[in-house]
Every structure is written in C-alpha cells, then in structure tokens.
Amino acid sequence: MIEIQHIFKDFGKFKVLKDINLSLNGGECVALIGPNGSGKTTLIKTVLGMVVPSSGIIKFDGENIQNKYSYRKEIGYMPQIGQYPENMSIGQVLDMMKDIRKMPEDQLDLDLYHAFNLPALLDKRMGTLSGGTRQKVSACLAFLFNPKALILDEPTAGLDPLSSEILKNKIQKVMNENKLIIISSHVLSDLDDLVSQIIYLQEGKLMFHKSLQQLKIDTGTDKLSKAIAQVMSVPNQTK
C-alpha cells in the first residue's frame, strides 16, 4: 500500500533521513521503533506530505504522492502532540473534519467517540483540554473516517491505562479489516501483542525491517522489549 523508495531528508546540514526504502501492505501492523531523534516522526510526516523529502519517491496505492492530496482521504493520522485551534470546541473540530472529509454520517466509525465518552465534552474548548483528552480527540479523528491506513505517532503517551486499553482493543479490531497500521511508540510492552512487523530506525538510517517472530528468533528472546534492548546495546549486530 505504501512504497517508500530512496527517501532522503535534510534540515540544513542535519541529515534526518538517509536512504529509506520500505514496502508496507494492508493487513500489517508495523511498529516504528528507534531512539529519540532517529527520524520516526519525520518519516511519518513525509508519508503524510507534511514534510517534503529532499529526494526519493513515496507511493500510496501505486501512485506517487508528490503534490497530490486526495490520497490523504485514505489515511488516518494521530499526531504525537495533537495541535488544534485553541478557541474551537471539540464539537467544532469534529464538525470541521467531517465537513472536510465529506463522509456520510452512517459510514463514520464512532467506536472511539463513544468509548472515550467524547459526547459529554463537545462544548469544551481545545485550549482548556488536558494532554490525555487531546490524545483521545486525536485518536477519535484518526479512526473516524474508516481509513485504509492508520498512522499513530506515540498513541498511548498521555492516555490513562483504561483509555490506552480501549485504544489497543480498537487497533486489534481494525487489524482484522485488512488495514495498514503504523505505530511509532516507545512503550514496547504495548506493542508486543499488537504488531506483526518491526521497523528499526537509527540516526535516520533503516537498520532492519522484519517480522516480530523473526526478530525474536534472531535475538533469542521472547519479549519485544528485550529484543530491542539487545539490538540497541549492540547496534551493529543486525547490520
């Protein structure tokens, strides 16, 4: 579904992404892992067209996304830090998004909307919300339009245990619908029972892209967190 070919990105002298090549398909749940500043968010933003790569091609469903915008209809994006206009209420933000996406009301996926009890908060202004409630709004918006691909950047950061469990259940449910899910997270214990594949980035380079089972076999461990800890401590082992 998403093809990333030879992507480079630099901010001035600082090279953030160096020759990333990836091929991701529907039905996969991919974990994007790497130390802070390894280029995870930048990679996600290039797929969304928010950051324009210095060179390289990204294809969504076989089409080059450069200067295109309609492909974003098929992507639900949950940002790391949800930034919304401060003086709009939750209800207004939701209405605006529905207005932009033009999806009939009966096709909307309202599971998270109800599970997070957002109807009770519709009148609250975005500026007054706590970090966790913002994350709930972001999550709800990402799933709302039944997208083919979901990109979740640190989805569980800031959510309380109950809410993050709701979100995890939702992700598992959606996985069975042949959608592509990309999760970037540092909470590896959350990922263990969700993801099928691991992408490991370090200093803007793709270190490996393999299935979770393969990674566990290669490192001889039974937990993702242990496997990653081993990879991080011996960075050249899997090169």
Added chain:
Amino acid sequence: MNKIIRYVFVDLLRNKTIIFYTLLLFALSVSVFSMEDNYEKGLVSLLNIVLFVVPLVSIVFSSIYLYNSAEFICLLVSQPLKRGNIWLSIFAGLAGTLCLSFFIGVGIPTLLYAFSSSGLILVGCGLLLSVIFVSIALWTSVLIRDKSKGIGLAILLWLYFGLLFDALVLFMLFQFSDYPIENFMVGLSMFNPIDVCRILILLQLDLSAMMGYTGAIFRDFFGNALGMSITIAVLFLWAIIPLWLSVRYFKKKDL
C-alpha cells in the same frame, strides 16, 4: 476551499481585535467628518489616519493571526486538502475580514458624508492597502518560523513603508534638487503602495497646486487614464506578487 474560508472568516469575525479596529475606524471617520464643515478637509484628515492605521493593523494583525493558527494550518495540511488552497483560503479570510472592517469603519461614513470621486478613491485605496499588507504579512510569516522575529519584521516593514521610505525620498530630493528628477520620482513612488495611494487621493483634491513643479508632473502622470490604469495595476501587483511568492514557498514548506 470555501469551507476553510468560512472557518477563518467566522473565527475572525469573533475576534476582539477586529471588532475594536472596526469601531475605532468608525468613530474616527464619523468624528472627523462631523468636525469639518468642508468634506474635502475631512477627507484629507481621514486620509492621514487611513494611510497610517490601515497598513499597521493589516500587517501586524495578519502576522500574529498566522503565527497563532500554525496548529490549525498543520492540522489542515494532514487532511486531504490542496496546500495552495489552504493558503489562499486563509488569505481570502484575512483579507475579506480586514476589508469588511475597513468598509464598515471608513467606507460607510465616507459614502454618507463625502460621496464624491475623491471619497470613492479613498475607500478603494484603503481596501487595496488592506489586501496588500495582508499579502505582505503572508509572505513574511511563511518565510520566518520564529514568531517574535516574524512580528518584528512586520512592524519594521510597516515603519519602512510608512516613514522611512518617505525620509529616503526626501533625502534624495534634496540631494538631487539641481537635476530634473521629477519623472524618476514618479517611478520611485511606485515602490511604496502607501505613497501611491496618498498621491492618488491628494491629486483628486485640488491640493496638487501646493506641490509645485513635482505636483504638476504628478498631475500630468496620474491625472490621465493611462497613468491611472498603470497606478492601479501597480497596486494590484503589490497585492499579487507577495501572495504568489508565499503560496510558492508554502507548497514546499516542512510543517
């Protein structure tokens, strides 16, 4: 595209600064017109206020608004929307609101008290200046990421167009007073939209007699249809070029 314009527009109409700006302009124009018995005198007093306040509010308010809605723009960019359309919609919303404020604040009193060609030109110039300075603000705020630097530059640009440019022109006039530079001065004035507007309106008011030989040259140029159309074209270019540059940059910007 229309939706985003509507959101920006509704958001701006509730903005306290815009309401205050409208009321301020309205109070100023009504009081100026009721103080002067001759409407032409009123127009001249109003002209100086308009040429001072409108560019200042347009450029500074637009810059602040753009920096404050960075999140909103970020959110829109991740949606299935064309980047160019997002930027143009924000421009349309900002320019539309500021023009509306100006029209309510200055346009309506002028049409009521001083319905004349000079009055109409004053209103037209004010509307154009609003659009021009919104367009300049769009360009500077897309280039500069840092909020305080961006707003600082907006104020500097206003100072330049409002005061420094005239000082430079005066300096040159005195330095080269022995040479025939009148035609050159006409060309030079095109580099400042505020000056163009000032000349346009003053020439309508029979005050050009006070401006000596240069005034005569100006009258000669701005007075005929060709000069007039060139001037208006220049003013439109002042609105379009910064906007076009900002759209071009925004399409490639990393958010």
